[in-house]
Amino acid sequence: MKRALIVGIDDYEVAPLSGCITDAQNITKLISQNEDKTPNFECRALTSNDEQITKASLKEHINNLFKDEADMAFFYFSGHGTSNNLGGYIVTQDAKQYDEGVSMRDILDLANESKIKECILMLDCCFSGKLGSLPAINNNSAVIREGITILTASRPNQIAMEGNSGGLFTSLVCDALRGSAADLLGIVTTASIYAHVEPIFGAWEQRPLFKAHISRPTPIRFCEPQIERQRLRELTNLFPKPTGRHKLDKSYEPKEEPKNHPNEKKFQILQDYCRNGLVRPDGEEHMYFAAINNKSCSLTSQGQFYWHLAKAGKI
Numbered sequence: 001m002k003r004a005l006i007v008g009i010d011d012y013e014v015a016p017l018s019g020c021i022t023d024a025q026n027i028t029k030l031i032s033q034n035e036d037k038t039p040n041f042e043c044r045a046l047t048s049n050d051e052q053i054t055k056a057s058l059k060e061h062i063n064n065l066f067k068d069e070a071d072m073a074f075f076y077f078s079g080h081g082t083s084n085n086l087g088g089y090i091v092t093q094d095a096k097q098y099d100e101g102v103s104m105r106d107i108l109d110l111a112n113e114s115k116i117k118e119c120i121l122m123l124d125c126c127f128s129g130k131l132g133s134l135p136a137i138n139n140n141s142a143v144i145r146e147g148i149t150i151l152t153a154s155r156p157n158q159i160a161m162e163g164n165s166g167g168l169f170t171s172l173v174c175d176a177l178r179g180s181a182a183d184l185l186g187i188v189t190t191a192s193i194y195a196h197v198e199p200i201f202g203a204w205e206q207r208p209l210f211k212a213h214i215s216r217p218t219p220i221r222f223c224e225p226q227i228e229r230q231r232l233r234e235l236t237n238l239f240p241k242p243t244g245r246h247k248l249d250k251s252y253e254p255k256e257e258p259k260n261h262p263n264e265k266k267f268q269i270l271q272d273y274c275r276n277g278l279v280r281p282d283g284e285e286h287m288y289f290a291a292i293n294n295k296s297c298s299l300t301s302q303g304q305f306y307w308h309l310a311k312a313g314k315i
Contacts, residue, residue: 002072004031004041005065007058009079011048012093019166021047023078023124027170030177031074034222035186041074054094055101062107066114072218074120075107078170081125083156088130090123104131112145118218119148120190124167126159128152132211144213149190154206161206169208172197179223184232184276184306185315186225189217227276232315234269235278235299235307242304245282245296246270252291270297278303 008024010017028045046053046061065073080091082100092101104123108131111119123131132143132150144150153160153169161168173193175181181196182188194210201207238246250256252267267287273279274287274297281290281297290297299307309315 001070002041002074003065003070004028004043004074004076005061006031006043006045006074007053007061007077007079007090008046009048009053009091009093012080012091012095015080017079020078020124021049023166023170024076026166026174027076027078027177030174031221035179035224036222038222040221041072048093052094053092055092055099058090058092058102059106062102062110066110066116066119070116072118072120073111073114073116074122074220075111076122076124078124078167081123081127081130081160083127083130088127088156090125104128107131108144108148108150111148117147118214120151120220121149122151122173124153124160124170124173126154127156128160129155129158129209132156132209144211146213146215149212149214149218150209151190151194152209155209158206168200169197169206172200177221182223182226184226184278185229186223187219188221188223189219191217193220227272227278229315231269231272232306233310235273235303235310238266238270239299239303239307242299242307245298246279247294247296248287248291249294250292253288256292267291273303278306 006024006028008020010021024045024047028043031041032043034040065075077090082089082091088104089100090102095101111121121131129152131152133156153167176193176196177188181192194208197208251258251261252263254264270279271287277300279297280300281287281295283295284290284293287297
């Protein structure tokens with residue numbers, strides 16, 4: 001069971017925003033279903049065009065998100081963020097001086113104390129990096145317990161850019177969730193999202209922050225695989241050793257004689273591997289020339305990685 005709380009606030013009395021509701025709606029739409037329409041997160045969306053989001057109401061919703069056991073909990077916020085000498089805060093609509101909203105420390109404490117296996121905290125607001133730079137808890141060396149991942153739009157002392165269509169950070173996260181950060185099997189993780197988002201920002205711009213205490217990257221969404229699992233499993237049949245070569249000849253190429261040779265089906269698979277960066281022709285620029293010139297092909301480093309997964313029965 002996976003549940004998510006998605007929050008977007010545009011309607012502030014002071015300094016209203018224009019893209020946070022759109023951000024929340026886009027995130028909700030993407031994580032509620034995988035690309036094949038199978039259910040993913042059970043989402044509860046709070047947006048300021050539907051209801052007044054106060055400090056008390058938001059704290060109640062956050063507490064309910066982390067209160068009961070689940071396989072995964074996802075918290076997303078888009079709106080104003082602020083910071084003072086006591087820490088960082090996500091700003092609610094009833095904010096006032098010295099009581100701006102919900103403390104980032106309180107959010108992290110609830111996640112740390114919950115019994116939920118995996119907790120993902122994602123903030124698109126100014127000073128959001130405060131969530132990932134809090135002091136150690138109970139004098140422990142780790143800020144976050146195992147199973148928690150933090151992904152924020154900016155560092156502790158930085159603002160987050162926003163446009164009329166939403167935050168730059170969230171727009172990139174949405175691209176990642178649509179498949180830009182998916183691996184060959186179509187799996188999107190928080191780590192792959194960060195790897196997709198981080199290079200876009202320049203050295204003088206806001207810098208996203210990623211912090212995780214996890215033993216393995218957990219899928220957050222499944223997209224259409226670039227290559228079928230069954231086809232990936234054929235790696236170990238076509239290449240008995242990961243460092244070996246697969247010898248080619250004219251019988252692999254459909255345009256050459258003899259026609260309808262069984263090797264033509266193997267060549268289709270090998271070309272699919274080549275298109276996805278798993279195989280490269282040896283001594284030729286294209287697989288076609290490797291075949292008609294009786295050359296061979298071999299696995300790339302990525303191909304060897306997936307070969308080992310196939311060999312271990314993990315695909």
